[in-house]
Amino acid sequence: MNEKSKILDKEGLGRSLTRIAHEVLEKNKGAEGLCLIGIRNRGAYLAARLGSCIGGIDKKGVPVGILDITLYRDDLTQIGSQPVVHKTEIDFDITDKIVVLVDDVLYSGRTIRAALDALIDFGRPKAIQLAVLVDRGHRELPIRADYVGKNIPTAKDEQVEVRLAETDGVDEVVVVEKSQ
Amino acid sequence: MNLLIKGGRVVDPAGNLDEVADILVEDRKISKVSKNIKSDGARMIDAAGLIVIPGLVDMHVHLRQPGREDKETIRTGTLAAAAGGVTSVLAMPNTDPVPDGKDNIALIRGLIKDSAVVNVFICGAITRGRFGREPADIAGLKNEGAVAISDDGSSVDSDDVMRKALEEGKTQKILLICHSEDKALSANGVVNLGFTSTRLGLRGISRESEYKRVERDISLAEKAKAPVHIAHVSCRESVEIIAAAKKRGVMVTCETAPHYFALTEEAVLGYDPNFKMNPPLRGKDDVAAIKKGLKDGTIDCIASDHAPHTENEKDIEFDRAEFGVVGLETELGVTVTELVGPGALSWPEAVRKLSLNPAKALNINKGTLSVGADADIAVIDPDREWLVKKEALVSKSKNSAFLGRRLKGAVVCTISAGKVVFG
Amino acid sequence: MKWNRKDLLGLEELSREELELILSTAGSFKEVSSREIKKVPALRGKTVVNLFYEPSTRTRVSFEVAAKRLSADVINIATETSSVKKGETLVDTGRNIEALKADIIVMRHNYSGAAAMLARHLDISVVNAGDGWHEHPTQALLDMFTLKEKLGRLEGINVSIVGDIAHSRVARSNIWGLTKLGARVTVCAPKILIPPEIDKMGVHVTSDINEALSRADAVNVLRMQFERDEQNAFPKQLEYFKNYGITAERLEKAKDDIVVMHPGPINRGIEMSSDVADGANSVILEQVTNGIAVRMAVLFLVAQAQGKTDEPSN
Numbered sequence: 001m002n003e004k005s006k007i008l009d010k011e012g013l014g015r016s017l018t019r020i021a022h023e024v025l026e027k028n029k030g031a032e033g034l035c036l037i038g039i040r041n042r043g044a045y046l047a048a049r050l051g052s053c054i055g056g057i058d059k060k061g062v063p064v065g066i067l068d069i070t071l072y073r074d075d076l077t078q079i080g081s082q083p084v085v086h087k088t089e090i091d092f093d094i095t096d097k098i099v100v101l102v103d104d105v106l107y108s109g110r111t112i113r114a115a116l117d118a119l120i121d122f123g124r125p126k127a128i129q130l131a132v133l134v135d136r137g138h139r140e141l142p143i144r145a146d147y148v149g150k151n152i153p154t155a156k157d158e159q160v161e162v163r164l165a166e167t168d169g170v171d172e173v174v175v176v177e178k179s180q
Numbered sequence: 181m182n183l184l185i186k187g188g189r190v191v192d193p194a195g196n197l198d199e200v201a202d203i204l205v206e207d208r209k210i211s212k213v214s215k216n217i218k219s220d221g222a223r224m225i226d227a228a229g230l231i232v233i234p235g236l237v238d239m240h241v242h243l244r245q246p247g248r249e250d251k252e253t254i255r256t257g258t259l260a261a262a263a264g265g266v267t268s269v270l271a272m273p274n275t276d277p278v279p280d281g282k283d284n285i286a287l288i289r290g291l292i293k294d295s296a297v298v299n300v301f302i303c304g305a306i307t308r309g310r311f312g313r314e315p316a317d318i319a320g321l322k323n324e325g326a327v328a329i330s331d332d333g334s335s336v337d338s339d340d341v342m343r344k345a346l347e348e349g350k351t352q353k354i355l356l357i358c359h360s361e362d363k364a365l366s367a368n369g370v371v372n373l374g375f376t377s378t379r380l381g382l383r384g385i386s387r388e389s390e391y392k393r394v395e396r397d398i399s400l401a402e403k404a405k406a407p408v409h410i411a412h413v414s415c416r417e418s419v420e421i422i423a424a425a426k427k428r429g430v431m432v433t434c435e436t437a438p439h440y441f442a443l444t445e446e447a448v449l450g451y452d453p454n455f456k457m458n459p460p461l462r463g464k465d466d467v468a469a470i471k472k473g474l475k476d477g478t479i480d481c482i483a484s485d486h487a488p489h490t491e492n493e494k495d496i497e498f499d500r501a502e503f504g505v506v507g508l509e510t511e512l513g514v515t516v517t518e519l520v521g522p523g524a525l526s527w528p529e530a531v532r533k534l535s536l537n538p539a540k541a542l543n544i545n546k547g548t549l550s551v552g553a554d555a556d557i558a559v560i561d562p563d564r565e566w567l568v569k570k571e572a573l574v575s576k577s578k579n580s581a582f583l584g585r586r587l588k589g590a591v592v593c594t595i596s597a598g599k600v601v602f603g
Numbered sequence: 604m605k606w607n608r609k610d611l612l613g614l615e616e617l618s619r620e621e622l623e624l625i626l627s628t629a630g631s632f633k634e635v636s637s638r639e640i641k642k643v644p645a646l647r648g649k650t651v652v653n654l655f656y657e658p659s660t661r662t663r664v665s666f667e668v669a670a671k672r673l674s675a676d677v678i679n680i681a682t683e684t685s686s687v688k689k690g691e692t693l694v695d696t697g698r699n700i701e702a703l704k705a706d707i708i709v710m711r712h713n714y715s716g717a718a719a720m721l722a723r724h725l726d727i728s729v730v731n732a733g734d735g736w737h738e739h740p741t742q743a744l745l746d747m748f749t750l751k752e753k754l755g756r757l758e759g760i761n762v763s764i765v766g767d768i769a770h771s772r773v774a775r776s777n778i779w780g781l782t783k784l785g786a787r788v789t790v791c792a793p794k795i796l797i798p799p800e801i802d803k804m805g806v807h808v809t810s811d812i813n814e815a816l817s818r819a820d821a822v823n824v825l826r827m828q829f830e831r832d833e834q835n836a837f838p839k840q841l842e843y844f845k846n847y848g849i850t851a852e853r854l855e856k857a858k859d860d861i862v863v864m865h866p867g868p869i870n871r872g873i874e875m876s877s878d879v880a881d882g883a884n885s886v887i888l889e890q891v892t893n894g895i896a897v898r899m900a901v902l903f904l905v906a907q908a909q910g911k912t913d914e915p916s917n
Contacts, residue, residue, distance in 0.1 A: 068631065071643040071673075071903075083907065084624075085631040085900075121640040375800035379615070381715035381736030381772060384799065451716030497693060497714040499735070 002177035007152055007160075010171040013133070016149035017046070020131050021053035023147050028098055031060040033126070035097050039115050040068045040086055043103035045166045046133060050102055065090035067101075072114035088118070095123035100147075104162040106132040109143035134173060136160045182206045183595065184219045188227025188559060192234060193528040194536050194548035203232060205555040208598035213551060225593055225600075227559050233531045234547045235267025235298070235556035235594060237538040238508065239328075239357075240411060240435060240483035243269070243300070245291060247276025252488040252576045255295040257508070260486075260575035262602035264509040265558035265591040268299040268539070268546045270483075273310065274333040280305040280316035285324040298596040299556065301544060303328040303357065306345045312336050315345050322352040327542045330357035332411060335393055337363075343400050350406035355542055357409045358397045360418070361459070365389035370499055372460045376445040382498065385460050391417035398425045398432055407431035409541055412485050414440045414459035416469035423478040433541045435481035438507060438514035439581050441470045447581070453494050453501035454581050457487070471524055480537040484511045488577030505581045509573060514582065516562060516589025527562075555598040564590040606904045610722040610729045613738035614779040622747075622783055625900050629748050632903070633896035635672060645903055646673035649706040653679045654696065655732070656712040661867055661891070662732050662742075666709045669898035678705070697721045697729075706909065707902060710734075728905040736770045742866050743776030745897040747784065749890050750821055753862050758785035763815040765791045765847060766825025766874060769798040773825060773866050778804050791815035791847070812847050813856060821862035824849050827874045840873045849875040854884065862886055 008016065028034055031054060038047025044066040055061035066089045073083065101115055112130060119128060131147035136154045152160060152175065159178045165171050183205040190201045190213065197213070204212040204219055243257040252260075254271075261269050271292075277284045279302060292300045304321035308314045310331045318329060329349060335358065336342040349356040366389035371377050373384025394410055398421065401408035413419060413436045425432050439457065444464055447455040455461060473479040487504025494501050515534065519525040525533070531547075539547030546556060568582045593603030604620050614622065635643055651670040653663050663679065670677045680700075691699075693712070700708055707728040710718055715735030722729040733739040751757050762781055768774045768790045781788050782805040789807040790797065791814075802808055809815055816822060827843055854861060863875075863884045871877045879885060 071635075071645040085628050085903070087631045087634050089634075117644065121642065122638065373799055375803045378769075378798040378801050379775075379804070381734075381738070381770075381775060451719045492692075495694075497712075497720060498716040499714045 004158065004175045004177060006172055006174050007134070007150060008173040013149075013171045013173065016133060017049055017053055020147045020149060021050055021057060024050075024100055024129075024131065025054060025058055027129075027146070031058040031062050033097055034100065035063045035065065035092060035094060036100050036102055037065045037067050037090065037094075037119070038102040039111060040066060042162055042164055042167065043101075045164050046104060047102035050131065063092045065092065067115055067118055069111060069114040069118055072117045074110060074114065090122060093123060094119065094125050096126050098127045098129065099125040100129045100131050102131050104133050105160050106130070106135045106143070106145050106148075107138060109139045109141035112143045113141055133162055134160050182219065182222035183225060183555070183598065183600070184217060184222040185225045185227050185232055185557065185559065186217075188230045188232035190232045190549060191527045191531050192549040193532050194234070195550045197549070198528055203549065203557065205557070205595065205598050208555055210549055210551055210553050210555050210557075213549060225559065229561075230592055231527060231560045231562050232549070233265075233527075233558050233560065234535040234549050235558045235596060236265050236512065236534045237268040237542075237544075237546050238266045238484050238486070238511070239270040239481060239538040239542060240332075240437070241269045241271060241486040241508065242274065242488065242504070243271045244275065244488060246287065251490055253295065254291050254300060255297065256574070256576040257486070257488070258295075258297040258300060260506070260508045260573070261298050262594045262596065263574040263591065265512050265560065265594050266298065266508055267556035267558065267594060267596040268301065268544070270301045270303050270328060270538075270542065272332045273303050273305040273330060278305050278310050279303075279321070279326065280308045280310070282317070282320050282324055285321060285326060289325060297601050298594075299546070301328075301542065302326045303330050303332070305329060306331045306336055306356065307341060310334055312338060312341065315341060315348065318345065318348040318354065319352055322354045326354065327544055328355040328357050328409075330359065330411070332357065332359040335359050335361045335363070339396070339400060342397070343404060346401055346404040346406040346408065350404065353543070355407065355409055357411050358394075359411050360390055360393035360397050362389045362393045365392065370456060370460070371448050372445045372462050374445065374463065376448060380448065380451065385458070387415045387417060387462070390415055390459050391421060394418045394421050398422070398430060401432065402428070402430045407433070410434035411483075412437050412440070412459055413470065413473070413479060415462050415466045419469045419473040419478055423473070426478065433480045433537070434478075435483040435538070436470050436474070436479050437483060437485045438511045438518070439505065441467055441474065442514050442518045443467075443581060451498045453496070453498055454505060454579050454583065456498060456501050456503055457485070457505055457581075458503040471519065474519065474533060475524055475529075480533070481541065482511065482515060482533040483538065484508055486575075488575055489579050490577060494577075494579045505579050506573070506575045506577055507580070508575065510568060510580060510582045510587065512558075512560065512591060513566070513568075513587030513589045517587050520562070521588055555595055557595040558591060559593040559603070561590050561592050563588065566590050607908050609727075609905055609908045610718075611740055611901055611905055612718050612722060612729065612731045614740050614743055614776050614783070615738065617783070619783050622744075622780060625744055625897070625904065626748055626751060628900035628904060629744070629893070629896045632899040633893065635899070636892070636895055641672050642674055643672070644674045646670065646675035646906055649675045649906060650704070651675045651677050651707045651709060651902065652700050652705045653677065654682070654700065654708050654710045655680070656682045656710070656717075657733070659711055659732070662711065665891070665894045666732065666898050669895050670902055672895065673899055673902060675706075675902070693717060693721060694724045697725050701725050701727050706906060728909055730901060730905060733772050735772065736775070737772050738776045738779075739772040740776050741894070741898050741901055742773050743780045744901070745890055745894040746777055746823060746864055746866070747780050748893045748897050749864065749886050750862060752889075752893070753886060754820055757781065759787070760820040761787050761789065761818050763789040763791055763819040763822045764825065765812065765815060765822060765849070766827055767796045768792045768801065768825075769796045771825050773823075777823060778806055782806070789815050789819070793846070812853065816853060816857040816861070819857060819861055821864060822849065822857075823864045823866075824874050826866065826868070827870060840870075844873055848873065849879050851876065851878055851882070854879060860884070864890060867891070
């Protein structure tokens with residue numbers, strides 16, 4: 001697996017999150033009625049970090065939840081590797097709230113579609129917005145992000161890897177050649 | 181047409197022979213056994229590198245005809261025998277009708293004459309209908325040509341009836357073969373009683389159900405001073421009881437089947453009914469005791485207990501499946517693979533178990549390659565390995581416990597009454 | 604860790620990792636049942652057929668609820684009213700169901716090994732809901748899930764199983780599952796109800812109920828079935844209750860927080876007294892709730908494995 005280029009380093013990643021936190025508060029005129037829901041795996045860690053950032057700016061703070069979308073995927077029977085189901089942890093009511101979905105990389109859009117299906121089963125949010133750290137293009141569905149950390153045009157044979165201290169021991173975003 | 185079997189290793193324990201030699205067959209008999217026979221006009225069978233033995237005498241075969249021709253017929257069963265190097269077969273009496281009297285025997289004799297491809301000897305019943313109550317007309321059976329009597333499938337529960345039968349058998353000089361099982365103790369079981377039956381959640385057949393009945397059968401024979409033959413010995417205790425009886429001078433002979441020295445009860449894990457038979461497969465210690473019994477002479481014969489069943493009756497829930505497996509075509513291969521190959525039995529010893537001893541027990545003139553004997557011969561490739569395939573089995577039924585197994589020791593050619601019947 | 608088995612026939616052949624995967628997956632599914640909308644689309648468009656040769660309400664309903672919460676379609680075949688009465692063989696019935704393009708058969712049968720036999724002949728998934736005396740894997744899994752929730756772990760805990768061990772598929776499955784995950788298992792029954800050589804399964808054997816309860820962290824009480832004939836059954840039931848019944852007095856000598864389990868339905872006053880069944884130590888109703896989550900996990904996993912290899916998972 002070939003690492004082609006580093007897009008964000010630790011500081012860059014932190015700055016992106018801070019900027020997104022400000023944008024979220026600006027667009028929604030404050031933290032009132034907001035909640036963050038991170039999509040497992042790395043989206044959940046990013047949501048937690050984003051929640052801290054927001055809490056640092058607006059003392060009100062926002063509730064943060066974790067969503068596992070394995071059961072809503074549209075490719076359950078085709079994928080070669082075994083999908084492992086983890087817990088969804090949303091212990092607040094999302095009805096009438098503005099939900100900001102948080103994920104690491106936006107690509108085909110199918111993960112977000114699955115997340116939308118899952119969210120509807122949990123309640124009726126007032127609105128759903130999407131925050132991603134990286135948008136790498138190649139959408140297969142009409143999905144778009146409201147908040148983007150970095151836009152990275154990529155080729156189909158490349159892969160964008162978001163590495164976080166919580167899971168990978170380091171904070172960075174790199175582009176790699178797809179492994180066989 | 182005369183036959184000349186050239187250059188094979190001739191193993192004939194009856195004639196104390198184990199060397200490379202030629203055999204000439206003329207007029208359905210063995211006319212010459214020596215080195216470098218020359219014969220014009222005889223068809224030559226090249227046996228170089230192969231082993232030539234008296235055709236197997238399998239004293240426990242269920243041919244199913246008359247009554248269950250859907251499972252096997254005399255013709256298909258004897259074709260299967262030929263494919264297994266077996267030239268003489270003792271047909272068991274659990275047919276419909278049961279050979280318990282003159283007419284029934286005559287019927288079966290007719291069928292054998294018309295359709296058998298190898299020699300078929302008749303085993304009559306001990307009791308009428310095999311019901312265990314009234315003794316059959318044993319004298320009549322002997323006169324009609326039966327060479328043995330048995331109620332196989334069942335044991336004769338009544339000591340009194342058994343005693344009478346033993347005495348009549350002695351008088352008539354006809355061998356009494358015992359299926360030794362106390363059904364009260366085997367209690368509707370379907371596998372060996374023990375860890376395997378516990379794991380599988382199946383009713384178990386206790387070892388006592390076999391060996392206690394073996395004890396009784398031998399004890400009655402001993403008292404009557406009559407010869408007796410114990411069929412399909414499966415467990416250690418039975419071997420011990422028979423060994424002790426022989427030491428005391430009791431006229432007891434016995435047989436075991438290849439599955440009892442090749443498989444243990446663990447084969448049943450997975451619930452494949454092709455491992456369901458009666459007596460059931462037992463434990464490792466029993467397999468060791470059977471092998472030892474064969475080696476030290478306690479067990480005289482190997483007989484297949486060939487029991488064909490249709491798929492409808494075999495490939496169903498384990499509890500409901502019929503007991504029994506076919507074995508004519510694999511008994512030689514299993515014997516070579518499990519006993520001769522590893523050195524537990526020599527070739528002459530194997531021939532004794534498979535041919536000579538059964539012939540002696542039944543008092544028939546078979547199991548030998550001496551000059552003047554019937555030309556019943558099997559030519560074996562002792563080293564050839566072959567896969568037991570369902571489609572390739574000649575028997576009408578395919579319920580073999582060895583499907584998918586590689587066996588060593590293949591039949592190249594079988595000759596019965598001077599005619600090539602296989603190969 | 605991958606799950607590669609298209610069938611679940613028993614716990615005997617599963618590895619420790621496979622057992623742990625089922626339990627952790629069940630944990631995720633438990634959360635689904637606590638939502639307002641108790642449904643996920645994971646098995647949408649799949650058909651699950653309940654093929655029950657033995658009458659059962661709780662297990663069948665549990666599988667049906669589990670399948671429906673996964674958005675599968677469920678068909679129930681009760682063989683008393685089906686073509687089986689006309690003599691159709693098990694394999695033929697299975698093949699017909701397969702021809703209807705069903706995806707999973709959940710089967711309960713009165714013969715041990717029936718599930719294995721069906722799975723051998725079919726390409727679709729077979730989940731064993733109890734075969735004769737052999738195994739009842741999902742019951743043991745939900746028992747283990749409940750224990751793990753209550754006690755925090757299965758490794759090193761003492762579990763006693765009391766009842767007709769010889770004829771119990773629940774006992775066998777529990778023994779395999781618990782021992783593989785490191786629990787210490789004791790079986791307790793009158794001698795005639797202890798099957799031969801069961802100690803080889805790695806359990807301690809006793810016929811003394813007090814010994815079985817003394818150091819147990821949990822006791823799993825099996826159903827005792829006597830003749831339906833009321834007159835003959837009553838004295839035997841009384842005798843059994845006297846010697847093996849789980850009563851408040853007997854529990855006094857056990858650990859305070861001993862977990863009391865029962866696969867249901869309970870025969871009050873025969874294997875257990877009413878006050879114990881309804882008491883603080885009993886987790887019988889939680890077992891039922893957990894049964895849904897466990898069965899959802901099992902259906903989900905076997906559905907994933909269809910079309911993939913049938914070898915043990917790696």
